[in-house]
Amino acid sequence: MFYREAGEFKTSYAADHATFPIGFDFWRFWVVVGIAFLVVPFLINDYWEKAILLPFLIYALAAIGLNILTGYCGQVSLGTGGFLAVGAYACYKFMTGMDIHIPIGGGEYWSLILPPLNIALCVLLGGLTTAFVGVLFGLPSLRIKGFYLAVATLAAQFFLVWLFNKWEWTYNYSATGQITAGERDLFGILITGPNTEPWATYLFCLTFLFIFGWAARNLVRGRIGRQWMAIRDMDIAAEIIGVNPMAAKLSAFAVSSFYIGMAGALYFAVWNGAAEPTESFAIDKSFDVLFMIIIGGLGSITGSLIGAAFIVLLPVVFKNLFVGVLGWPTDIAEHLQIMTVGLLIILFLIKEPHGIASLWGTMKEKLRLWPFPY
């Protein structure tokens, strides 16, 4: 019935190497994409947009980014919060007009002043800036490994958050120290600011996730993705067979930070509309994204999406169930939720180290034989 190879005839190598080699899978994927693009925008309201769909899309993008670094290249990073902040602040600077003044001696300045750019471009530039910063903080990975590196990435987290607190230029010298997204539009449709339509912001984020999710899926199947995986599985062996560890690790840091930076830009500009470093980009953001990829599946793009959906939905479900239905105090529901997340992490690591994505794979295998399992 489902996922049957029977009757699938490949006539070219390209067809053989397709992401979805089984016709049913291919059509199922496009039906999901079609619903996401063409049906959901007509159904969503403010609550679904702000509480579920935008966080899901944005965290999914961040989770794909971290998965590239941790799941594919094996470099555990706890600095995601800091990189989200870089994306957000870079996007803010480009949105409000980037101004760079570099002293060249004698009281003279070399100045670069850009006009406020288009919002889509700002998000991309936010990602690029983060990629650059990510490579800088990825440099130690050439020398230190494993836990030492995981702890070293915390340096990025704490340093960057401190930087955005103290460096007034990054928040345009605003008195509150906050950054706020003004109204920006794309083709005349408002994307940021307080007066946006739910469908517009949703489609904007979805487009980013679709394009870059597609890019990531193809990146990890290609030459560079195989290099990352070789480094992850055994870096010395990979080096011996000709993988350049510096290129592989730094490119993983760059691509990963690019994704996380775009997620940070969307997080600030489209979803929240305002941000300040200490609360919005605290270390628990780093853990949230790490949990997404552990629960969803390390080394799986689909897993990143599933994990993001899981971690975004869990608090919503807990709040509705315990506070809404049972009438318990909010703090108890919150503590229960923290505990459950922890238990789930442990449970997944013990029972299913490859996350929900691998459960999904098992289910596909079962479906293939259903309803005649012989």
Added chain:
Amino acid sequence: MTDVTGAPSPVSRIAAAVNALSTPAKALIGVAIVAVAFGFGSGLMLDVFFWEVFITGLLAGVMYALVALGFVLIFKASGIFNFAQGVLALFAALTLVGFQTGQIPFAHLINAIFGTKVHHFSDTGLPDVFAILATLLVMIALAWAVVHYIFQPLVNQPPIILFMATIGLAFVLEGTGDLMWGANVKVLDVGLPQGPSDTIIDATGMFLDKLELSAAVVAVVLVTVLTLFSQYTKMGRALRAVADDHQAALSVGISLQTIWWIVWSVAGIVALVAGMMWGAKSGVQFSLSLIALKALPVLMLGGFTSIPGAIVGGLIIGVGEKLFEFYIGPSIGGATENWFAYMLALLFLLFRPQGLFGEKIIERV
């Protein structure tokens, strides 16, 4: 190291003695000489304020080292990098306060489910000694549960998976601690002296906190006891055997499960001590668990496998971040303590990836 050319000159004897030292010791001596020379050269060493900052840093470093100790113990014996050590300290402190004040565990949850109004089993609570003993029992029971339910099923998994499991454990403990005892800020008083020490102010003009001084004493006692325990008891020897080689230890009849249970119990006890000190200093609340984040750079600097490394690393980080904050901090906006330790450790690791006293990392394909 013997000199074949006849009677050794004093210079060559010193050189030989220096050569006989291990690399980290040499590095330390070098750093110390440079620091002292710099200090005298700039006239800083004669300044009471400098010494106050320096000693405050040392004492803060002792507090970091207390947390780092728990990490090292577990890492040496089981290769698990225990991210939950900070939350373990929070949990221990919460439990201690709970027993001291006579709270009923899970009172809020029970009230929410059954609509009751229970909160305290007695108005006065347990006396300090019994409360501490009861907390010790809780920590030992917790250690058993952690080893039995989390790490036994995860045997033979790659270290990074175990690390992520301890992050999960940290969340479980955080949620459980709050559910058991409530999330409000609590005052922990186990009779430790508080406030600036008058005798030291009179003698030298330096403001030093009595609590931090007593923490230093406690840390010295703790390290001495731990060293004696691991050097001179049968169990300690078994611990060291496991740390050295799991399989060889297994083959001579040492039970890994028991050893791990003991190690986690000892780490729990160290966490209790750290929790008591930090709790007395800044109250028992969620932020207590963040001391783990202060201990991580200490570990990186000192090496994950060395108890002296944890102490020395703690002292270097403590002094370094206080001096940096006081002398350089103001010119770049202050509040540098959050990241300075990490940056220091990061720079240091570039030159010595296994930390000061860590075992040399040998990789085989």
